[in-house]
Amino acid sequence: MTERFDLHTHSTASDGTLSPTELVARAVEREVDQLALTDHDTTAGLEAARFAAREQDLRLIPGIELSVSWAHQTLHIVGLHINPEHPAMQAGIARQLDFRRWRAEEIGRRLARAGIDGAYDGACGYADGDLVGRTHFARYLVEQGHARDLKQVFKRYLVKGKPGHVPGEWATLEQAVGWIRESGGLAVIAHPARYKLSATRLRQLLGEFGDLGGAALEVVSGSHSRDDMLRFGQLSQTWNLAASSGSDYHGPENPYRDIGRLPELPPGCRPIWESDAWARCSEAAA
Ligand code: AMP
Ligand code: MN
Ligand code: MN
Ligand code: MN
Secondary structure, eight states, X not given: OOOOEEOOBOOTTTTOSSOHHHHHHHHHHTTOSEEEEOOBTOOTTHHHHHHHHTTSSOEEEEEEEEEEEETTEEEEEEEESOOTTOHHHHHHHHHXXXXXXXXXXXXXXXXXXTTOTTHHHXXXXXXXXXOOOHHHHHHHHHHTTSOSSHHHHIIIIISTTSTTOOOOOOBOHHHHHHHHHHTTOEEEXXXXXXXXXXXXXXXXXXXXXXXXXXXXXXXXXXXXXXXXXXXXXXXXXXXXXXXXXXXXXXXXXXXXXXXXXXXXXXXXXXXXXXXXXXXXXXXHHO
């Protein structure tokens, strides 16, 4: 029987709505065999997830989703099989969280200037730990009636050109891939279809990513259409990258993107879980 993988999920340690423990329970229920917890710029949920998975028929893969600034855009790089305790990773995370803290306060100030008071405190109310992201602002703004749903909040307030948008610098691609690799992990470009890159930019990204030792493209993603999957499945082969698969699950409020319910990788792709590097990581963790 083929194993079921979900290599991209979020918990309350970042902007998911299930705790790491609840997330693991749901993945077990959904018969996921290998689950990666990949919270935004934090590994704070991994210990609880590992604990929850310890006597289950589920392999928990320690992961992260790092925010990267590249060519005036934000990209997300997933790290799989990382060692969360590695000093390079922890130093990198500390830097990302510093920027997040400042950015969250700045989003609050900018929204206040646009006539929305108390957004920073409101967002903190939706955050579990010290990581406050745009999703937490979005939940508060919906609660306050400023928009109908999360999508609308982003569109009206939180993206480029809108009052609550804060530009700024995340890690470079080189740093993010470096932290992942130094901590023993495999780097994956998350949901590549989301970035709207020109063909030239995309070639540049895939070239740089390969040169830096990146491992895979997330070919199957909860945010990819069937065409996106086919296109990036092809590109993974052209660029000699493995293919990954993850729901980008953020919680049960988003029923069309459930955990562990993913289509198969398109034919011809090289699954990351069949790579030699994956086998090495799995053995090292065992
Ligand atoms: P941040 O890393 O704090 O900038 O927040 C990015 C997160 O916001 C993503 O991981 C998504 O969970 C969420 N997000 C981004 N765009 C949208 C959107 N249009 N609708 C709903 N959620 C979004
Ligand atoms: Mn998110
Ligand atoms: Mn992402
Ligand atoms: Mn994600």
